[in-house]
Amino acid sequence: MPLDQSFVGRSWPPTEPYLVGREKIREFARAIGATDAEYHDPEAARALGYPDVVAPPTFPVAITMSASRQIVADPALGLDYSRVVHGDQRFAYTRPVVAGDALVCVNTVDEITSRGGHDFLTTRTDVTTEAGEPVVTVWSKLVQRGEGH
Amino acid sequence: MTDILEPQTFRVTRADLVRYAGASGDFNPIHWSDRVATGVGLPGVIAHGMFTMALVGRAVTVWAGAADAVIEFGVRFSRPVPVPDTDEGTEVVVSATIKEVTGEGHTRLSLTATCNGDKVLSMAQALVRKR
Numbered sequence: 001m002p003l004d005q006s007f008v009g010r011s012w013p014p015t016e017p018y019l020v021g022r023e024k025i026r027e028f029a030r031a032i033g034a035t036d037a038e039y040h041d042p043e044a045a046r047a048l049g050y051p052d053v054v055a056p057p058t059f060p061v062a063i064t065m066s067a068s069r070q071i072v073a074d075p076a077l078g079l080d081y082s083r084v085v086h087g088d089q090r091f092a093y094t095r096p097v098v099a100g101d102a103l104v105c106v107n108t109v110d111e112i113t114s115r116g117g118h119d120f121l122t123t124r125t126d127v128t129t130e131a132g133e134p135v136v137t138v139w140s141k142l143v144q145r146g147e148g149h
Numbered sequence: 150m151t152d153i154l155e156p157q158t159f160r161v162t163r164a165d166l167v168r169y170a171g172a173s174g175d176f177n178p179i180h181w182s183d184r185v186a187t188g189v190g191l192p193g194v195i196a197h198g199m200f201t202m203a204l205v206g207r208a209v210t211v212w213a214g215a216a217d218a219v220i221e222f223g224v225r226f227s228r229p230v231p232v233p234d235t236d237e238g239t240e241v242v243v244s245a246t247i248k249e250v251t252g253e254g255h256t257r258l259s260l261t262a263t264c265n266g267d268k269v270l271s272m273a274q275a276l277v278r279k280r
Contacts, residue, residue: 024172031172032203033159038216054216057206061199062173082189086198088272090223096216139223 003078003112003119003144011108012070017130018063022099025055028062042099052099059097061089064125064138067105071123072142079121079144087120088141094134102130110139117146154245154258157208161196161230162238169200183234195229201241201269205262208243212258213277220255221276224262228269239264248274 022042029039034056037044045053072079097103104127111122125138166180175197178185183193202224210216232238241264248259260273 028172031165031168032200032207033165034207034210036210036216048215050217056203056216057210057219057222058199058203066174086226088223088225089199089202090221091219092221093217093219096219 002114003121004076005112007071007074007077007109008112009109011106013106015067015070015105015107017102017104018067020055020063020097020099020101020103022053024062025053025059025097025099028059029056032056032058045098050096050098055097055099057091057093057096060091060127060136060138061140063103064105064127064140067125068107068123068140070107071109072121077121079142083145083147085143085145086140087143088122088139090139092137094136097127097135101135103127103135104130119144119146152247154212154247156242156244157211159204159207159241159243160238161200161204161232161241162236163194163232163234165238166194166196166200166232169197169203173197173199175199191229192231194232194234196232196241198224198226201226201230201262204241205243205260205270205273208245209258209260209275209277212245213275214279218277218279219275220278221274223275224260224270224273226269227271228264228267230264230269241269245275251276254278 106126108124110124113120122141127136186194244261245258248257255278258275262270
């Protein structure tokens, strides 16, 4: 069944603030093998001009993937997660995420298309501080493979 | 920066995928269960696309010289990265060329990631500023 086109352009209410912990950034950096001091040592990070340890560029997905469940878990959309693969991923940064940030996500469906029996869903998540200052915008394109493909 | 940047090689094992699953919160079983992965038509457990992108991000950050030098970063996942259950796992090789220097003085990198000689990303780019 195709995805519900009426979701295109729809936005959801802001998520509860996600508190970015120093240990979470360290854990994520260790998991991807990023050993540079600015990911682990607050003093080293401050010496480089960051307020606290800084997150690697793909860290925001640890926040946005769960935030985007607002969209993908809505039964009305019609997404069968067992047939979903990750198509594209893109980030546009205003500044890097740092420990101590309290970040709010606003999810929007940018595009829904179909091609070759597959359905494509592009979500956009605008990640801001609680005061609304932009931090990063995250786009994910999910591919729902056609049944029998 | 020269036009072609020094390729960087990253080893990927099952243990890395388990650690990444925990750190990222992505517990999709195709990244840790051969039974589930083969059941959906994959050759076996594959790396999280976002783990591969994170490795490319490490390379970009090294080339750019700073975590806050990355302005834009995007990839398309064109092929899975199978990770065998061996001590050696597999290898992802990341390379980049300079595509253009923009009017603002930013550098656009065209990125390539390969595994076993196959390109696993397409349309992969980053826009970075030198600080």
